[in-house]
């Protein structure tokens with residue numbers, strides 16, 4: 001699993017190389033059109049090298065002479081650039097995205113940090129690492145509150161999920177949450193959108209069906225201990241009685257609770273029934289969970 005921050009860091013390294021290549025290309029172009037500038041720049045570099053030697057030799061006279069020579073060369077350089085209408089910054093690196101200055105993040109309304117629109121490829125790639133490879137069409141853009149009726153109730157659930165993810169209110173600070181609603185009420189849609197939103201805000205997040213927990217590779221499982229948001233869908237008491245799922249989930253919740261990280265269990269079974277029917281270790285934790 002790669003988090004969005006890791007993917008953006010890798011892209012930034014690539015961008016650094018792209019900027020340098022573009023800079024060299026511009027210099028090559030400018031020098032090929034203006035031999036005089038190329039020679040002057042070579043003379044400036046040479047003078048700076050000689051000055052460095054003079055500094056090491058503590059030859060103050062030579063340093064002063066070279067400083068005067070460098071000043072003269074710089075004046076000549078400026079004149080050549082102006083006379084030929086050359087961009088004075090032609091030999092500087094130029095940022096590729098003006099929105100994020102190639103950092104990959106922008107600051108939105110209210111000071112919220114979010115992934116820049118220029119990193120849509122990184123975001124999409126991150127979704128595939130975050131358990132969302134089968135949910136490409138589930139997106140906030142396609143989200144409708146009036147889907148299945150009850151638009152206000154659905155909007156309220158969506159807002160509550162966002163508040164829990166962001167830890168907005170005092171109550172929202174709890175690490176473990178149960179999102180309960182009847183079957184066929186669009187819980188998976190909202191859960192997937194929540195994980196996607198978290199990633200777009202630069203957070204590490206993962207979505208899994210409860211029964212699939214037993215099949216997650218050990219490396220990814222290890223990472224799930226420390227990511228910002230974990231959403232477990234189709235959570236049911238009988239699934240936790242499967243030994244592998246029960247102990248995996250119990251360990252995850254225990255470590256994540258201790259670190260204060262958000263875990264949301266999504267279920268169509270009322271919490272009271274879950275507490276009675278779950279693996280005992282998990283039941284104990286559910287008693288202190290927040291509910292949505």
Ligand SMILES: [Zn+2]
Nearest residue numbers: 097100116118
């Ligand atoms: Zn950008």
